[in-house]
Amino acid sequence: MTVTIYDVAREAGVSMATVSRVVNNNPNVKPQTRKKVYEAIERLGYRPNAVARGLASKKTTTVGVVIPDIANAIFAEVARGIEDIANMYHYNIILCNADKRKDKEIRVINTLLEKQVDGLLFMGGAVTDEHVQAFRTSNVPIVLCATKDEKGDMPSVDIDHEAAAFDAVSRLVSEGHKRIAMISGTLQDPANGYARYQGYKRALEHAGIPYREDYVRIGNYKYESGIEATQYFLDLSDRPTAIFSATDEMAIGAIHCIQDAGLSVPEDVSVISVDNSRISSMVRPLLTSVAQPMYDIGAVSMRLLTKLMKKETVENAIVTLPHELIVRKSVSSPNDR
Structure with missing residues (x-):
């Protein structure tokens, strides 16, 4: 019994x-x-009995976390930061994988709210009108983690993705590259997609380099799409001397495609990326990448949520953390400079 x-x-x-x-x-x-x-x-x-305690206190000491892709090491690092701070403040985590599908994200959000979580962290992905509508039905605090809403109305913790892309492409420019291609994420994604694409365009404009539509391919953040986009670039009559990838995984696809074509990185084509996930130091040559403080994004998001759940004073609910360019071996000056 x-x-x-x-x-x-x-x-x-x-x-x-x-x-x-x-x-x-x-x-x-x-x-x-x-x-x-x-x-x-x-x-x-x-x-x-956690249920009984929750009924008595009207608190479940549980936080729901919506993660877009549990297999992605980037989000795993964010989740670790979330959990460490949650443990510190005696909150339990319910982690739900949404497979980067909007319909599943909405369903998971509603399920977590039905389970009476005390707060919700929505990690990554575009925040659409459907998401906002689901959030409005909530009577608990919600923080956007590694993303932000278009209007900037909701509490969020992220980096400046446009500035990160600008810094990456500017590094290529400083090495003497003029033919710079981009493997972008979907432009419907405000962070990894559109913002990084805008940073790429701004860096070209700042350097006086004309923008070329044939130097941009849209990927799906996966390794295979990096290969596909790079093969397209290599088949051009005036192939680029450098490729900027919106994510490390697509960048590694680019490196392998270049090597499979009998070319060298960075001697023939330089490759640079954003994320600085663990795999950036596992590929050869080592990948130059802009580092996001992923653990800190998770930790700061959870701390912000605890303040909102406890109704503490929050001076700034929209937090932008710094990024850093990690220079490794995948970028050099072009041979035809």
Whole structure:
């Protein structure tokens, strides 16, 4: 039979209120009494009923996290930052993978809200009108993590993706490249797609380099799309001397495609990216990439959410964290400069 708080109280020889105070870490319990209660809990194998506690306090101490792709190491690092801060503030995490599908994201958001989570972190992906409508039905705080809404109305933690792309392409320009192609994410994605595409265009304009439509291909963030886009670039009569990829995974596809064609990186074609995930230091040559502080994005997002859930004062609910260009071995000056 299920062991109840009454059983623990009787075993320890104390009141149920005392057991409740011990379980909830109330400091107003004598050390010897606390010890007796813990011993009774251990002997009986008692586990507090989270549902009952939630009904009583109207809090579940649970946070829902919507992750776009659980297989992506970038999001795994964000999730680690979220969980570390959640543990620090005694919150549990329900992590839901949405497979980068809008219909699944909406369904998961509604499911988490139905489970009475105390707060919600929405990680990555475009924030559409459908998302905003689902968020409006919530009576708990929501923070956007590694993304932001178009109007900038919702609390969010992210980097400046346009500036990150600008810095990456500017590095290629400083090396003497003029024929610079881009493997972009979908332009419907405000961060990894559109913002990084805008940063690419702005860097070209800043350098006085004409924009060419045939130097831009839209990928789906996956390795295979990096290969496909790069093959297209290599088949051009005036192939680019450098490729800027919106993500590391597509960049590695680009590197392998270049090598498979009998060319060298960076001697024939330089490759640069944004993300600085672990795989950027596993490929050869090592990939030059703009680092996002992914762990910090997760940690700061969770800390912001805890403040909102506790109704603490928040001076700035839209947080932009710094990025950094990590220079490795995949970029050099073009041979035909």
